[in-house]
Amino acid sequence: MQPGLSVVVHGPDPQGHLGELLDALSAEPYAEAEIVVAAVGDWARQQAERYAAQDSRMVVVPLPGSTGDGAARAAGADRATGRWLHFVHAKDGLPAGALRTVADRTAELAGSVDVLVVDHVRSTWGTSGAPSADGRFLARAGRRAAPLSDLPQLLRLTPVLGNRVIRADFWRSPEVSALLAEEGVPEDEAYTATALLLGAGEIACLDQVAYEIRELREQSLPPVTAAQRYALVEHYERLHRLLAERGTPEGPRAVLYDVMVRDLLRVFARSGMPEPVAREFFARASRAAVRWRPEHHRGPAGFEGIRRSLLEENAYTRYRAFQVANQKRRRAKSAVAAGRRQITAKLRDHRYRRALEEPVDPRLAVFSAYWNRGVACNPAAIAAKLAELAPHIHPVWVVSRDRAALLPPGTDHIVPGTRRYWDVMARAKYLVNNVNFPNSVVKRPDAIHLQTHHGTPLKRMGLDQVDFPAAAKGLDFDALLARVDKWDYSVSANSHSTRMWERAYPSHHTSLDHGYPRNDVFYSATAEDIRAVRERLGIAPGRRAILYAPTHRDYEAGWSPRLDLASLADRLGPDTVLLVRGHYFYGGAASPLTGLLRSGRVIDVSSYDPVEELSLAADVLITDYSSIMFDFANLNRPIVIYADDWETYAKTRGVYFDLMAQAPGQVARTQDELAAVLETDAWRNEAALKALGLFRRRFCEFDDGRAAERVVRRVFLGESEESLPPVVPVDERTPAPTPEEATA
Template sequence: MPELSVIVHGPNTQDHLTGLLDSLADRPLPDTEVVVAAVGDWARETARRHAPRVQVLPLPDGTSDATARTAGAARATGRWLHFVRAKDGLPPGSTRTVAERVAELPGAVDVLLLDHLRSTWRSSGLPSADGPLLARAGRTDLALDDSAYLLRLTPLLGTRVLRAGFWRAHEDRLTTDDEPRAALAALLLADRVAVLPHIAQEDRRLRPAALPPVTPDRHYALVDRYESLLDLARERPAVYTVLYEIMVRDCLRAFSRGDMPEDVAREFFHRAGAAALRLRPEGHRRPAGPEGVRRSLLEEGAYGKYRAFQSANRARRAVRSTVRTGRRRLGARIRDQQYRRALHRPVDPRLAVFAAYWNRGVACNPAAIAAKLAELAPHIHPVWVVTGENAALLPPGTDHVVPGTRRYWEVLATAKYLVNNVNFPNAVVKRPDAVHLQTHHGTPLKRMGVDQLPFPAAAQGLDFDALLARVDKWDYSVSSNSHTTRMWERAYPSRFVSLDHGYPRNDVYYTAGADDIRAVRARLGIAPGRRAVLYAPTHRDYEAGWTPRLDLAALSDRLGEDTVLLVRGHYFYDGAASPLTGPRRFGRVVDVSSYDPVEELCLAADVLVTDYSSIMFDYANLDRPIVVHADDWETYRTTRGVYFDLMAEAPGPVARTQEELTGILTTDAWRDDGAEKARAVFRRRFCEYDDGRAAERVVRRVFLGQDEASLPPVLPIGERTPAPKPEEAS
């Protein structure tokens, strides 16, 4: 009996079935069978081209989704069932991940919840909003009564993997053409659910004009859906209340955005209002403000008053928008005039403006350059651009400006040197006698710049014309190795000069001593003799929030008392709630996401565990073990795009599952001869120019005007001495 049956069902709408089956057939899937309930001739022909790797169950044209699902489930023999519509997709590697997860679930679990991507006819690979909810649930199985918020997950049956016995026990209730009803019913009927907070489904929305028109009965069915579901939750107060809130929200949204004919809209409003009044939980209070007014009018069935309220709100928003727009335009004109006046002043050769990570503070390559500048060229005055909320965190005495202020525009207009590891705003004018230094903030594994164009998940929201206009202002671009130099020239095609001097932020990996390492480990509470594992995953464009891809509590328990897990979330998630509140284990799991600088964390760590983060290239300078945890490599490579195959050129052992990672870290595999050889190859390629004197070379070349021949030469990698390892320092 296979662990998992993937049941693909439906017609080959717009030929999406072909790509779906190609992805499933792309690599062997142990413990998994694929059953295609093919509706219509085209789907049947497509499926049969993939036999015998898939089982084909031909069904006549017009067979409903519910009937096709049921037929496919009857043919399936797996312990778990994953229903996938023929028009949807499965990200590369996701089915293997699901099969591995269900194999480890206890028998009490009925439903496994997955994360998903969203795609439309014009875009693909967009994140869902479900990530934070799934992260909150963690990886332990739970009952819905204790976690009713899971009802707020997008109601897709494809993001619920069902235990086959559970499906058979509740087949009648789950067999419906209303997929959201089936998805919610699966949660309500399950004894316990578990979570796999990974991308394992692609919800592909077809262009509305390609779909049949929505009939009045389909509009009214929304109310019927929730009436039947609330019947299932009647004796469960917490669940009932959340489901009721979802019903009212969905009905109001459908009414406001459904584009219904007037007579249909009026009837829908009255049906929804009657249900909202009749099914309201005892003692339930409406929210305050406009939302409360909407709900009150809905329950009263006051259709005319609600329409008037909508019109008044639209008018009020229009007035507010006009006022805000006027204020913004006036403020922009004033700032523009100030900036333009400042541009007529002479450039100040003793003024340098520094910024890092979208004005987060003194950090990264700009910070290392500024420090060396104070030593070699103290006559040049540095001013940092820092947001108001981060200004309080600056080192004492740091001269800074806050974006948008008068002095901010003045220093940008008059500084001789502008240094950033991202880009300054589009409005910044490149003066002929000013020097723009782009330091970057990592070695590129993932596609960057114009190379993101073929990858919609990575490119969403990017204005490539504006990006290239910013790139054209660069005079210099800092690089740490030949690979990076070539990729920057490809990703940012312009006339800048590449400074093959190394990344200044990495100098510390050669200049730090034993005292420095002991001090930072003491600040982090790492006792001498304990192993520190730094876990630093990267951002994923196809996830809405940060979800640790490891069960950190379980990993910590397996690694034991002598290992501390330092967990570093990506800086993109600074504003999000930490998902690490639960898994802290008596000081053995430490959230260091807000700890700066990250270089100190690297100095403190005995081993780095990462996925596709550029931190691996920097950490390799220390010549310490690196382990890659790549559970979603195929999805990441497909949606984000990469410059080389990390699986073939990794800096150390690669784990595709948590169990493999645990095995590596609980044996000598993380630091054996094979790991050392892989790391040596990786270091030769990617630590090419980093030798501890990168900042000095940059300052002498850019700020002091020295030519290349007079700069300190890059020390061959075999002659460099990295900072001592923690065991050596102690």
């Protein structure tokens, strides 16, 4: 039986949004629709195939990663069998109920209707589900179907295919093929969306939201070229030529003309084009404004009328002067206050500004980790490899005054706010951090900012915290983006992280899919190293060491223990030692753990660094939602998830995937369940090890022991991506020996 509606999902998986779209489609069990996913690239294909395996309505059309949007749409439409086609870009979304809403509306339309126009919402990095301006046009049109000549205001609708549902026979007709036949047009979604209205017989409207446009942050997209700016003018020229060829009455032509002039002036005013490009764009826009001005068209009065008159006259210099005058007027009100702030800022950072005038030192690198805590994490591993491969580059660590005494002997360091701090920060060629540097740090054009991160994201990060105020805690997202825009490189341990970083921190940075340098030790450590760590920790040979590393709860004012460690230690017996890494777990001399601490059955390792050594010493990891699980998985040792509050955590913090369904081993929801897992061999049985293997292949994708080398060669030595050591497949790696193997 032919389905009434085919949803054609098309494109790559930009910033990890495809999974959300397919989640929404899978969650709506409307059997009379077909879902065709024209998946561009391997990652989108793998995502789609995973969903298709669970949803019989879903068909996957795999396409090469170089496939453009127009070709992907066409490939998906060719495979679709429904009577109506709803094109949905992989970056966009469908609100709950949209599938049935659209299917029901199209089912009642007469055969003379070629296009159904629906309302939409718009989401950006900082807003979610903002209403469109299209609603008033759709409400005015009502539910009647009519030709465009009767509904010319529909040309003002946002020009995306997602808010047009198209009759399949019309899409495949020679008429539409002719509309899309011009060279380059199939990639132009805005042209296609508008041209379909111009070519349709009758158009119907649906005054209900059935599409979500996700607007990616401009700074995360490739820079717009001059040719693309000029193409916008040609876009409108093509549409006007189409109207002229069809002898379209003045009503639609006047509406399209107004839309064109408004859009061209908006782009000219806001895009910040270089002067030669801006002048040429203005000239082309002027010619189009004169050429296609309807005979009896009357322009608006006031400010907008002046702007349009200057455009039609091609009065570029006068238009710029007009702009400047208005900008001066707007700035005048705040000039005094702004001046005072500038004077204060100049007094505060005068020395820094002077240092910024000095040449960048190509032999100077600044490292920092965890808000200036010391030598740690990925920056530490990179610095160590730098000393080996590029000893001519001098590393300087940023460390807070109270932590300076804890640095390894001989570590060159600077304390924030000191004279040398500003001098070094101004002159350093390389800035390396696993968090962000302060807003006050200037990123010079010839400096290189390397963001290493400090974990694989399960919880929502960056801009994805907008909808989770308990996690964001008043975070200034504009300031965050200003810091993110300084990044040149972003280190990633797996494809999941790459896509989530691109989404949570949208900017022009280059992703280094090289693995986490801090995890190299999991492949280089020897049996002797493991025995030495366990000896330092006081773990007797033959005892099972369990590393318990819970994460922080944003919804709790302070830390409260999730486990009764005394009870658990008693139940597991004297042959098991608990390494507890977290906040102070009971506190005070009267703690019930006092006797266990003295006997060595519980060891507080909260202040022990580096944490990688704790992982090497452990036979098994217990955690809840901490990113340590992704790193520990490199060792191919058992992991147990203790998730007594998963639903609360997921709701308040926000997560990127369902850990309960994709855990790296056994999952316990109560302490009794956890103890039962650890008292038996369930913690390392066949099911647990199978889950670990799947998890490891997904999240240890790039970690093979040579991550630091790849980063140093790529960033500090300038070697090409192709010349770097290739990543060893997960199944071909040999991690460090287990404690049991180390003592054999």
